[in-house]
Amino acid sequence: MREAPLRDGMVRNVSADQVKTVLRGAGFPENQAPVRFIVMALKLRDQVVLIDAGTGGHSIYGEGNGRLFESMAAAGLDPKAVKTILISHLHGDHIYGLMNNESDAQVFPDADIVVPAAELKWWTRPGVESLDLGPTRKGLARRIQATVATWKNVRTFEGEPELLPGVHAIEVPGHSPGMVAHLVASGGEQFLISADVVNLAPHIATHPEWQLSIDQDPQMAVETRRKIFDRAVADKLTISGTHWLMPNVGTLAKDGNGYLFAAKG
Numbered sequence: 001m002r003e004a005p006l007r008d009g010m011v012r013n014v015s016a017d018q019v020k021t022v023l024r025g026a027g028f029p030e031n032q033a034p035v036r037f038i039v040m041a042l043k044l045r046d047q048v049v050l051i052d053a054g055t056g057g058h059s060i061y062g063e064g065n066g067r068l069f070e071s072m073a074a075a076g077l078d079p080k081a082v083k084t085i086l087i088s089h090l091h092g093d094h095i096y097g098l099m100n101n102e103s104d105a106q107v108f109p110d111a112d113i114v115v116p117a118a119e120l121k122w123w124t125r126p127g128v129e130s131l132d133l134g135p136t137r138k139g140l141a142r143r144i145q146a147t148v149a150t151w152k153n154v155r156t157f158e159g160e161p162e163l164l165p166g167v168h169a170i171e172v173p174g175h176s177p178g179m180v181a182h183l184v185a186s187g188g189e190q191f192l193i194s195a196d197v198v199n200l201a202p203h204i205a206t207h208p209e210w211q212l213s214i215d216q217d218p219q220m221a222v223e224t225r226r227k228i229f230d231r232a233v234a235d236k237l238t239i240s241g242t243h244w245l246m247p248n249v250g251t252l253a254k255d256g257n258g259y260l261f262a263a264k265g
Contacts, residue, residue, distance in 0.1 A: 002062035003032040011200075012211040012218055022207065033200055037065050037093055038242050040193050041072065042184060044164060047083035051182055051193050052242065053097030053107070060136050061093055068097050082108055086163055087115045088195035089179035090123050092140050094242070095148065104147050114163055115148065116171075117156035119178025124149050134214065172197050172228060174221030175214070181228065183237075191249075194241040197221075197228050206258045229259050238264060 010033075011019050020030035028034060040051035057066025069079055085108060088094060098107055122128065129141040148154055160169050163182070170181040175196040184191045199214055208225045211218035232239045232252045240249045247263035254260075 002035055002065065003029075004035045006031050006033060009213050012213055014207075014210060034245060035199070036243055036245055036248075037061065038240075038244070038248065039068055039071070039097070040240070041075065041077055042167070043077075044166075046081075048077050048081040049164060049167070050082055050085045050111075052088055052094040052195075053085055055093045056096035056099065056101055056107070058092060058096045058101055060138075065093075066097065079108070082111050084112045084114065084164060086167070086169075086182055087113060087119075088181065088193075088242070089116070089119050089176035090140075090144055090148065091176060091196070092136060092143075094195075095144070099143075099147050104143070106147075106151065106153075109153065111153065113148070113151065113154045115154055115156050116169065116178040116180050117158050118173075119176060119180075120144075120149065120154075120156055122177040133216065170228075172224045174217050174219075174224040175199070176216055189238065190235065191238045191240070192228070192232055194228055194239055196242055197225050198241050199243050206255075208258060233259070 006016065006019060006023070008016050010016075023033060024030050037055050039054045042049040042051070054068045055061040055065045056068075072079055085098070098113065099105065100107065123141050123144045129145070131141075133140070157163065157169065160171055160180075162168050166185045168183045168185075170183050170192070172179050172181045172195060179195055181195050181197065182193045184193065198208075199212055200210070208229060209222055211222055215221035229252055231237070233254055236251065238249060238251060247265070249265060250261055250263040252259045252261055
């Protein structure tokens with residue numbers, strides 16, 4: 001986890017003072033927002049499936065991140081058992097764990113890496129490397145084009161198919177153009193791993209209308225957030241996301257224009 005400094009324009013449609021008030025009310029310092037980087041793991045029969053691969057310890061994300069192998073060991077999971085990695089989108093904090101920071105060599109060369117086709121197409125289109133998408137995405141397009149776009153173990157998909165038994169893709173554009181969430185069904189229960197539908201912890205439920213500058217299309221991100229949250233309420237889904245603070249798995253209920261998050265377990 002790292003602390004992201006609060007800066008003017010971080011939330012486009014509310015003032016910095018309003019953001020500070022919400023941060024204080026949530027028990028955080030008013031000048032910085034906590035950001036957690038989480039990789040989800042599923043056990044399907046004899047294989048381990050990862051949802052994204054994390055930051056890979058890249059320095060742009062601060063100290064203390066990139067501990068995927070340590071976390072897997074603590075959970076009793078063998079990295080060699082990873083046969084499939086489902087990618088939500090191609091931002092660095094989701095894919096840099098796929099590659100060595102120095103050589104770009106694959107960390108999981110024997111795994112099937114499953115990427116939304118719309119996302120890979122956007123990041124490999126002509127001229128995308130010249131766009132200013134913020135400091136954490138500097139050089140990202142070129143790195144994608146040199147790695148993920150060329151790897152033979154990458155397969156792409158369109159729409160919202162069943163990617164693995166009981167695991168469906170759900171289109172959630174906004175934060176990134178081709179981003180997907182993953183809906184996991186097992187034994188009558190459904191768990192929605194919502195990727196980066198929400199990034200800033202205090203507005204997981206209370207301020208879904210906030211337009212974050214980190215979202216590539218902030219207005220679309222708001223529309224997607226409400227759509228996904230309404231679906232989670234209507235279908236009584238268990239839900240979590242990449243940057244949600246602990247406890248980070250629970251359910252949502254409507255609360256006026258916002259939502260109430262209730263942790264499970």
